[in-house]
Amino acid sequence: xxGHLPMETFDANARAALLDRTLNGALKRATDRFAGQRRAAIxxxxxxxxxxxxxxxxxxxxxxxxxxxxxxxxxxxxxxxARVHWARDGDEACxxxxxxxxxxxxxxxxxxxSMTTEEIGLNRYMAEAARNGEEPVETDLxxxxxxxxxxxxxxxxxPAIHKTxxxxxxxxxxxxxxxxxxxxxxxxxxxxxxxxRRHFAEADVGISGVNFAVAETGTVLVLENExxxxxxxxxxSVHVAVMGIEKLLPRFADLExxxxxxxxxxxxxxxxxxxxxxxxxxxSPDGEGPDEVHVVLLDNGRxxxxxxxxxxxxxxxxxxGACLNACPVYQQIGGHAYGSVYPGPIGAVITPQLAxxxxxxxxxxASSLCGACRDVCPVKIDIPELxxxxxxxxxxxxxxxxxxxxxxxxxxxxxxxRLWSWTMRSPLRxxxxxxxxxxxxxxxxxxxxxxxxxxxxxLRPFARRSFRSRWESRGR
Amino acid sequence: xxxxxxxTCLVDQLWPAVGEATADVLERAGCEVLFDARQTCCGQxxxxxxxxxxxxxxxxxxxxxxxxxxxxxxPSGSCAAMTHHMAELFEDERDRERAxxxxxxxxxxxxxLVHTLGAPDLGxxxxxxxxxxxxxHGLRELGLRAEPRRLLASVRGLELxxxxxxxxxxxxxxxxxxxxxxxxxxxxxxxxxxxxxxxxxxxxSGDASCLMQIGGRLARTGGGARAxxxxxxxxxx
Amino acid sequence: xxxxxxxxxxxxxxxxxxxxxxxSASTDEPGRPADLEDPARCVTRFRELLESVGGRVTIxxxxxxxxxxxxxxxxxxxxxxxxxxxxxxxxxxxxxxxxARVLASTADRAxxxxxxxxxxxxxxxxxxxGTLVLLSDHERSRLASLLPAVHVALLDARCILPTLGAALAxxxxxxxxxxxxxxxxxxxxxxxxxxxxxxxxxxxxxxxxLLLDAP
Numbered sequence: 001x002x003g004h005l006p007m008e009t010f011d012a013n014a015r016a017a018l019l020d021r022t023l024n025g026a027l028k029r030a031t032d033r034f035a036g037q038r039r040a041a042i043x044x045x046x047x048x049x050x051x052x053x054x055x056x057x058x059x060x061x062x063x064x065x066x067x068x069x070x071x072x073x074x075x076x077x078x079x080x081x082a083r084v085h086w087a088r089d090g091d092e093a094c095x096x097x098x099x100x101x102x103x104x105x106x107x108x109x110x111x112x113x114s115m116t117t118e119e120i121g122l123n124r125y126m127a128e129a130a131r132n133g134e135e136p137v138e139t140d141l142x143x144x145x146x147x148x149x150x151x152x153x154x155x156x157x158x159p160a161i162h163k164t165x166x167x168x169x170x171x172x173x174x175x176x177x178x179x180x181x182x183x184x185x186x187x188x189x190x191x192x193x194x195x196x197r198r199h200f201a202e203a204d205v206g207i208s209g210v211n212f213a214v215a216e217t218g219t220v221l222v223l224e225n226e227x228x229x230x231x232x233x234x235x236x237s238v239h240v241a242v243m244g245i246e247k248l249l250p251r252f253a254d255l256e257x258x259x260x261x262x263x264x265x266x267x268x269x270x271x272x273x274x275x276x277x278x279x280x281x282x283x284s285p286d287g288e289g290p291d292e293v294h295v296v297l298l299d300n301g302r303x304x305x306x307x308x309x310x311x312x313x314x315x316x317x318x319x320x321g322a323c324l325n326a327c328p329v330y331q332q333i334g335g336h337a338y339g340s341v342y343p344g345p346i347g348a349v350i351t352p353q354l355a356x357x358x359x360x361x362x363x364x365x366a367s368s369l370c371g372a373c374r375d376v377c378p379v380k381i382d383i384p385e386l387x388x389x390x391x392x393x394x395x396x397x398x399x400x401x402x403x404x405x406x407x408x409x410x411x412x413x414x415x416x417x418r419l420w421s422w423t424m425r426s427p428l429r430x431x432x433x434x435x436x437x438x439x440x441x442x443x444x445x446x447x448x449x450x451x452x453x454x455x456x457x458x459l460r461p462f463a464r465r466s467f468r469s470r471w472e473s474r475g476r
Numbered sequence: 477x478x479x480x481x482x483x484t485c486l487v488d489q490l491w492p493a494v495g496e497a498t499a500d501v502l503e504r505a506g507c508e509v510l511f512d513a514r515q516t517c518c519g520q521x522x523x524x525x526x527x528x529x530x531x532x533x534x535x536x537x538x539x540x541x542x543x544x545x546x547x548x549x550x551p552s553g554s555c556a557a558m559t560h561h562m563a564e565l566f567e568d569e570r571d572r573e574r575a576x577x578x579x580x581x582x583x584x585x586x587x588x589l590v591h592t593l594g595a596p597d598l599g600x601x602x603x604x605x606x607x608x609x610x611x612x613h614g615l616r617e618l619g620l621r622a623e624p625r626r627l628l629a630s631v632r633g634l635e636l637x638x639x640x641x642x643x644x645x646x647x648x649x650x651x652x653x654x655x656x657x658x659x660x661x662x663x664x665x666x667x668x669x670x671x672x673x674x675x676x677x678x679x680x681s682g683d684a685s686c687l688m689q690i691g692g693r694l695a696r697t698g699g700g701a702r703a704x705x706x707x708x709x710x711x712x713x
Numbered sequence: 714x715x716x717x718x719x720x721x722x723x724x725x726x727x728x729x730x731x732x733x734x735x736x737s738a739s740t741d742e743p744g745r746p747a748d749l750e751d752p753a754r755c756v757t758r759f760r761e762l763l764e765s766v767g768g769r770v771t772i773x774x775x776x777x778x779x780x781x782x783x784x785x786x787x788x789x790x791x792x793x794x795x796x797x798x799x800x801x802x803x804x805x806x807x808x809x810x811x812x813a814r815v816l817a818s819t820a821d822r823a824x825x826x827x828x829x830x831x832x833x834x835x836x837x838x839x840x841x842x843g844t845l846v847l848l849s850d851h852e853r854s855r856l857a858s859l860l861p862a863v864h865v866a867l868l869d870a871r872c873i874l875p876t877l878g879a880a881l882a883x884x885x886x887x888x889x890x891x892x893x894x895x896x897x898x899x900x901x902x903x904x905x906x907x908x909x910x911x912x913x914x915x916x917x918x919x920x921x922x923l924l925l926d927a928p
Binding site: 329369371374392427437453458467 | 515522528529650655
C-alpha cells in the first residue's frame with residue numbers, strides 16, 4: 001500500500017517498539033481501556049453471541065453475491081443523484097478523487113477519518129501529484145495530530161495514542177497552532193477546534209470514508225464522535241465518500257445489528273455521538289448540505305479475496321479494532337511495527353492480501369495463534385484460520401507469488417522441516433534423532449532455536465531417560 | 477477401560493515425569509493404560525509454521541499408529557486440538573474420514589477425566605496455593621475452562637487462586653517463541669506480572685509447551701513459583 | 714473495458730461456483746430490547762441513555778415552558794446569536810427571545826459559525842440509545858444542530874420510538890433519495906489525546922433536549 005512512510009522490517013520495528021517505554025505504556029493503557037469498556041458493554045447484552053452470528057450471516061450473504069449488490073447500490077445511489085465512480089486500484093482512486101476536486105475547482109479539501117484513503121495514499125498523492133497540489137486537511141483530532149507530525153496511525157480507533165500530551169503541545173507550538181504549549185488536554189482540543197473550524201469554513205471539498213453502505217437504498221453511513229465527519233459532509237459543496245467494495249450491506253434494516261455491534265466492539269459505547277446516513281445530494285438548491293455527492297468504490301485487491309471461503313471472510317471486517325485490543329502481540333508492539341495502514345490481527349491477514357508487499361509476508365507469522373482475536377471479532381472472522389492459511393500459502397509460494405519468502409533463512413527452514421518430517425514419521429528415526437540431540441546437547445550444541453530461546457529463558461534440558469525408555473523398563 | 481496414551485514429543489524427551497504422572501492418574505481412575513511405542517508427534521510444529529506437506533506426513537503416521545483405538549488421552553490441549561486440524565491436510569476423502577474419526581477419539585487429559593470418567597476421586601493431595609493458566613488451544617479450541625478447575629478443586633490441601641490474566645497467552649506459539657523471542661518474552665512477563673502479587677506456590681497448566689515457556693522465564697528471573705503440569709498435581713499424594 | 718465492468722467481472726469470476734449464503738428468515742434482530750413496549754418506559758430509557766453520555770434532558774409540559782427554559786439557557790450562556798432551524802416549533806421557541814439575535818439557518822456562513830446556540834426540533838427519538846433523529850427533508854437542522862457550541866432540541870415525547878430497528882423503519886418510509894438522516898446521541902467528544910475524554914470537539918459541546926411530555 002502506498003499510503004505511508006517507508007518502513008524497515010517488521011522485526012526491527014517490533015524490537016524498537018518493545019524498547020520504547022512510553023509507547024509500551026500508552027499501548028497497554030489504551031488496549032486495556034478499550035478491551036475493558038468493550039467487556040462491560042457486552043456483559044450487559046445477553047444477545048451478544050446471537051448478534052455476532054447475525055452479523056456474520058449478513059456479511060456472508062452480501063459477499064456471496066457482491067456483484068449484484070454492487071450493481072444495486074450504484075443504481076440506487078445514482079438514482080438519488082450521487083455520482084458513483086469505480087477504482088480498480090489505489091492510484092486510480094486517487095486520480096478519480098483529484099479529478100472530482102479539479103472539476104469542482106476545489107482547491108481546499110478537508111477529510112474525516114478514513115482508513116481506505118490512507119490505504120490508497122490519498123494525502124500524499126494530492127500533495128505531490130495532483131495539479132492543484134493541496135493536501136487534504138485531516139479533521140479527526142488524532143489524525144490531524146499525526147498529519148502535523150508527519151507520522152502514521154498506531155491504532156485504528158485512536159491513531160495518536162502513542163503521543164503524550166506534552167509531545168502534542170510541543171507539536172502544536174511548532175506548527176503554530178498555539179503560542180504556548182501547556183499540555184492541558186482541554187486547551188489543546190479547543191485550539192484544534194479553532195484551527196480546524198477555519199478549514200471547514202473554507203473547504204470546497206469534503207472527503208469521508210464509509211462505515212456501511214446499503215445496497216437497497218444507495219445510502220452511505222458515516223459514524224463518528226467528534227462531529228468532524230458531519231462538518232466534512234455538510235459544509236463543503238462537494239462530498240466524496242471513499243469506500244472499499246466490501247462495505248456493503250443488503251438492506252437498510254441490516255444497519256440495526258451493525259450499529260449495535262460496532263461502537264460496543266470498538267470502544268464500549270452503546271452508540272457513537274453521530275451517524276450520518278446520506279443518500280445522494282440535496283434535492284433543492286436551497287437545502288443544506290453539498291450540491292454534489294460522489295461515491296468512489298475501491299477494489300484494490302478485494303475482489304481477489306472473494307475466491308476462497310477462507311479469505312472471503314476477511315472482507316467482513318467492520319474495522320472496529322477489537323482484535324487489536326485483544327491481541328497480546330499488538331499490545332506489546334503497537335500499530336507502527338506492522339508497517340501497514342491495517343495493523344494487528346486483521347492487518348496481519350489483509351495486508352498480505354491487499355498490498356502484496358514483500359515485507360507483508362512476515363506479518364502472518366508474528367502471532368502466537370492464541371485466538372483471542374477470534375473470540376472478540378463481532379463478525380466472527382476466524383483470524384487464526386486465516387493466519388495458518390496464509391502461512392501455508394507463503395511457505396509453498398502458491399497464490400501469493402510476490403510474497404514468497406525466498407531468503408536463505410526460508411530455504412534452510414524448508415530443509416529443516418523436511419528433515420524433521422522425515423524423522424518424525426518413523427519411530428526408529430525419531431529415537432535415533434532424539435539420541436543424537438541428547439548427545440550433542442551434552443557437548444553444548446543445541447537444537448535450532450535454542451540460542452534464541454535462551455536469550456530470555458532457561459531451556460529445559462533433555463531428560464536423562466525419555467518417557468518411553470522409562471516405560472519400557474517398567475516392563476509394561 | 478483401556479486408553480492409549482499419547483505423551484507428545486515434548487513430554488517424551490523433555491518432561492517424562494508428566495507422562496508418568498498422566499499414566500498414574502489414569503490408572504488411579506481405573507483405566508488400563510497402553511503406550512504404543514510407535515508414536516512420535518502430532519505434526520503441530522510444521523502445521524503452525526505453514527509447512528503442510530511435512531505436517532501431513534507426520535499426521536498420517538499418527539493416524540496409522542492409532543487406527544482402531546477407542547480412546548487416546550493426551551496431556552496437552554494443543555496436541556489434542558491438532559487432531560481437529562488433521563482432516564484438512566488430506567485430499568483423499570478416506571484419509572479425511574480417518575482423521576475426523578481420530579479427532580473424535582482423542583481427548584485432552586482434563587476433558588477425559590471429567591467428561592468420560594466423571595471426575596472420580598483420585599486421592600490427590602497438594603499443599604499450597606496454585607493458580608491455573610488457561611493454555612490457548614485447550615481454552616479456545618477445546619473449550620476447556622471448567623474441567624481443570626473442577627479437578628483442582630478436589631485436590632486436598634490445594635488452594636486455587638484465580639489470576640485476572642489466566643487466559644492471556646504465555647507467548648509460546650511454537651516457532652513464534654524463537655522467531656520473535658523478544659515479543660514472546662514480553663508476553664510471558666506481562667502474564668507473570670501478577671504472579672508475585674498472588675503469592676502462589678505454583679502455576680499449573682495442561683500444556684507442557686506453556687509450562688516450558690513460563691517455567692523457563694521464571695527460572696531466569698528468579699520468580700518464586702513453580703510451573704507444574706496438571707497431571708503432576710493430580711498425581712500428588 | 715471500463716473500471717466498473719472490470720471490477721464486476723473480477724467479482725463475478727471469483728464468485729463463480731459460490732452458492733448464495735443462506736439467510737435466516739427472522740426479522741427479529743437479536744439484541745433488540747424487549748421491555749420498551751410502554752411509552753413511559755421509553756421516555757425514561759431515552760433520558761437515562763442520553764444523560765449517560767452527557768446530554769441534558771429537561772421535561773417540559775408545554776411549549777411555553779420550553780420557551781422559558783430556552784430563554785433561561787440563552788441568558789446563562791450570555792449568548793448573542795442563536796440559530797434556529799426552519800421548523801415551525803423551533804421558530805415558536807425562539808419567538809420571544811430577547812438579548813440575543815436570532816438567525817435563520819440560511820444566514821451567512823460566517824454568522825452561523827459565530828453563533829453560540831442552535832435551536833432545532835427532532836423528528837424522532839430512540840429510547841434504546843438516547844438518540845435524536847433529524848431528517849433533512851422535514852427540517853433544515855443540519856447546520857443549526859452542528860455549528861454552535863450548544864444545541865437545543867425540542868422533541869415531542871410521543872415521537873420516541875423504542876428501538877434502533879423501529880427508527881430505521883420509520884425513517885425508511887418511501888424513498889431515501891436526496892435525504893440525509895442524522896442520528897445525534899449526546900454532545901461531540903474525543904479521547905484521542907492520552908485517552909482522556911474531552912466533551913465538545915467539532916460538533917456541539919452541549920446537547921439540551923427539551924422533551925415535550927404534555928399531560
